[in-house]
Amino acid sequence: KAGVTQTPRYLIKTRGQQVTLSCSPISGHRSVSWYQQTPGQGLQFLFEYFSETQRNKGNFPGRFSGRQFSNSRSEMNVSTLELGDSALYLCASSPYGLGPDTQYFGPGTRLTVL
Amino acid sequence: AQSVAQPEDQVNVAEGNPLTVKCTYSVSGNPYLFWYVQYPNRGLQFLLKYITGDNLVKGSYGFEAEFNKSQTSFHLKKPSALVSDSALYFCAVRDAVGSNSGYALNFGKGTSLLVTP
Numbered sequence: 569k570a571g572v573t574q575t576p577r578y579l580i581k582t583r584g585q586q587v588t589l590s591c592s593p594i595s596g597h598r599s600v601s602w603y604q605q606t607p608g609q610g611l612q613f614l615f616e617y618f619s620e621t622q623r624n625k626g627n628f629p630g631r632f633s634g635r636q637f638s639n640s641r642s643e644m645n646v647s648t649l650e651l652g653d654s655a656l657y658l659c660a661s662s663p664y665g666l667g668p669d670t671q672y673f674g675p676g677t678r679l680t681v682l
Numbered sequence: 683a684q685s686v687a688q689p690e691d692q693v694n695v696a697e698g699n700p701l702t703v704k705c706t707y708s709v710s711g712n713p714y715l716f717w718y719v720q721y722p723n724r725g726l727q728f729l730l731k732y733i734t735g736d737n738l739v740k741g742s743y744g745f746e747a748e749f750n751k752s753q754t755s756f757h758l759k760k761p762s763a764l765v766s767d768s769a770l771y772f773c774a775v776r777d778a779v780g781s782n783s784g785y786a787l788n789f790g791k792g793t794s795l796l797v798t799p
Contacts, residue, residue, distance in 0.1 A: 572725070601785050611772065611789035624786050658725055665785035668714040668733040668776070673725040 569595055572674035574659050580680045586647040589677045591659030593640050597672075599623075599665025600642040602634060605656040605676070614657075617642055618665050646679075654681045684709040684777045688790035695763045695797055703758040703793045705773030714776040715756040716787065717747055721769045732756060743767075763797045770794050 573592045581587050593600050601624075602614040613626040617636035634644040640661075646653055656678050660671035685708045695701045707713055714733055718726040730741025737749045747758045758771060771794075774787040 574725075599785050601787075603787075603789075610791045611774075613786040613788070616785045618785075626786065660726075662785060668731060669785065670716070670728055670731060671785065671787060672728060673718070675723075675725045678723075 572659055572661050572672055574657075574674040574677050576677060577675065578678045578680075580682065581649050582682050583649055583651060585649050586645060587649060587679060588643055588645045589657055589659075589679075591642045591644075591661075591674060593642070593659075593661030594672055597661035597663050598640050599662045599669070600636055600640060601660045601662075601665070601671060602642070602644050603658045603660065604628075605658055606654075611658070614644065616665060623665070649681045651681050653679065655679060684713075684775050684788050686773050686775045686788055686790040688771075688773055688793045690793050691791070692794045692796065695795070697765050697797050697799050698762050701760050701763040701767070701795065701797070703771050703773075703795060705756045705758065705790060706754050707756060707773070707775045708754065709775055709777040711777050713756075715747075715749065716774040716776070717741065717745070717756075717758050718772045718774065719769045720772065720792075726772060729758070763795075765797050765799055768795055768797045 575590045599618045601616040616624040620636045631647045636642045656676045658676045660673045662669040662671045716731045717729040732749045740746045773790040
C-alpha cells in the first residue's frame with residue numbers, strides 16, 4: 569500500500585499570506601490528523617477529521633482550519649501567516665482513529681514564512 | 683489530561699552496545715503508548731505500541747519497549763545499537779478514556795540518539 573502523501577513538500581510564503589496544504593491518507597484509512605512540529609514547541613496536535621467531520625481540535629487559533637473530502641483526502645489552511653507559523657506540518661492517517669489505532673505519518677510539508 | 687516526558691535530550695551510545703531511550707507518561711486512565719522515529723527531513727515512522735497485556739513489546743528494526751505501570755514508564759530499548767539507528771525518537775501517549783472521541787496523540791519533546799562507530 570502506498571503511504572501517506574503530502575503536497576507540497578516545501579513552501580515559502582510571506583507574512584499575511586494564506587496557504588493550503590494537502591494530505592492523501594493510506595488507502596482505506598478514514599481518520600486524518602494534522603500536527604505542527606517546531607524546534608521550540610515540538611509536536612503539537614492541530615485537528616483530526618473522520619468522515620468529513622472535525623472530531624477533535626488542538627489549541628491553535630482560528631487561522632488554522634482544515635477539511636476532509638469524501639475520499640478521505642484532507643487539506644489544512646492557514647490564513648494571515650505569521651513568522652511563528654514556520655514549521656513542519658505533518659499529516660497522519662489511521663483506519664478509524666479509535667482506541668489504540670496506529671497513526672501513520674506522511675513526510676511533512678516544510679512551511680517557511682518570511 | 684495526558685502527557686509524556688522524555689528526560690534526555692540526547693543519548694550517546696557506541697555501536698554494538700545496548701541502548702535505552704527513556705519515557706514516562708501521565709494519563710487519567712489506561713494508556714496507549716507509542717514510539718516513533720524521525721530521520722532528518724522525514725516524517726515519523728512507527729516503531730511499536732503498547733495496548734495491554736505483555737509488558738515487553740517488540741517492534742520494528744529490533745527495537746522493543748518495556749511498559750512499567752508502577753513507574754509509569756515506557757522505555758525504548760535495543761540490545762545492540764547500529765550507526766543507522768541515529769535519529770530523533772518520540773514517545774507518545776493516548777488515554778484509553780475518551781479514545782473513541784477523536785484521535786490526538788500527545789508527544790514528548792523527543793530524544794536525539796547518536797550511535798558512534
